[in-house]
Amino acid sequence: MPELPEVETVVRDLRPLLVGRTIRHVTVGSRKLRHAWDSAWDAALSGAKVRAIRRRGKWILVDLANGSTLLLHLGMTGQLTVHAAKDEVADHTHLRFALDRGKDELRFRDIRRFGSATLFATQAELDAFLNARLGPEPFGLDPAYFRDLLKTTRSLKALLLDQTALAGVGNIYADEACFLAGVHPGRAANTMTHGESETLRAAIETVLTNAIEGRGSTIRNYVGGSGLKGSYQNRFNVYGRTGQPCPTCGGVIQVTTLAGRSSHFCATCQPPPRRSKNSTRVAGRPTADRGRKKG
DNA sequence: CAAGCACCCTGTATGC
DNA sequence: TGCATACAGGGTGCTT
Known part of the structure; x- marks a missing residue:
């Protein structure tokens, strides 16, 4: 959750x-x-x-x-x-x-x-x-610190999910932040320009702030401490919206696997990197946990 | 160093 | 209806 x-x-x-x-x-x-x-x-x-x-x-x-x-x-x-x-x-x-x-x-x-x-x-x-x-909390980050984080060949998705780099971002908000910043989650972090770095840093804050305002997202089981569900799932732009239209351009939302996680994006608003890691998932493609024998 | 996979679990959806 | 399979917000550890 x-x-x-x-x-x-x-x-x-x-x-x-x-x-x-x-x-x-x-x-x-x-x-x-x-x-x-x-x-x-x-x-x-x-x-x-x-x-x-x-x-x-x-x-x-x-x-x-x-x-x-x-x-x-x-x-x-x-x-x-x-x-x-x-x-x-x-x-x-x-x-x-x-x-x-x-x-x-x-x-x-x-x-x-x-x-x-x-x-x-x-x-x-x-x-x-x-x-x-845990790395630092993702609010009020020094832009220079965030640029340093991006000095890696890892994908943006892998980096954002890495709790030792940045604490608190998970699969949903990593995808939503990348969409808001207009960057493909499969981009190698070290291909980001200074401008893109700052846009992504701000997008993470915006997405998390808006999600808190909406009491988080309830996909299945999540409830807050009072038992109330969240509402931010109604504001997703890409997460879980595979095949649906992009809210910005109307293009079809795609899904792929990055860092072992479902990763959603708009191929128009978030241009895929030129080589590798941009193929859309094909039915039956293996992911972690799949095909494992049950104990 | 980075990526990929397996594993910890249960519930639900889907296809045959 | 029953069964098998795939998948799900996370973290950890091992292998490539």
Whole structure:
């Protein structure tokens, strides 16, 4: 599911519902997420007051008054919402954090279980973990820094999806930003002019800002921290619009595979690079995960 | 260094 | 209806 705008929406929704409240106890499901839950964290969390909730890239950080931080990632299908404890517990709910006197609880639901929940005892450990994985946030970037990022033979798509280059951009918003900037996602990054670099940098900000304003995009499972869906999927120009007309020129939106991901573009507004990586996908063409034998 | 693939999972859509 | 296959917003690790 969730890229930066969706995670930001979850955090904004949860902030008034969580900050200042105390986690009373944790209920852990039988099936593990990406990593197993450490039972020692139960004791560390019980009685811990929530000091703040924030976002870094696609990660959610719940800072506790005792100095520890609960770090969550929603993977592809994660949902983090506050419910009344008496509400029916949906299937695939893996963690429940009882709040205050137990009338309400924070629930982590994740169908595919690509998400994760981990407790970091100190800020130093948390920072080390995140700094090893994440580049800067994509807002207010120094144009010169962004130009430096482009000094690579990698495709724009691969670069934008690389969380160590730039934190928070995923498959949807990479495609939408490239469209807005008028550049093909398969372009080698080092073929971008200074002008194009600045246009793309600004396009990323614009797309993410507008998506946050629309509470993110709901394709399948995504809901915000309040349970409300997003609306930005109604404003997609290219993502998921294969075969439909380009909003700008009326040409047909194409799809190809770049960096192992479906990549959507308008061949007129975003001229493909001259050689390689511009062929449209043919039925049956292999992609990651396809043709693998089931375990 | 970069690209490609496999893998972690489940649900849904589609074709036969 | 049933079955097989392909695909999905992400991150990680291995091989080419």
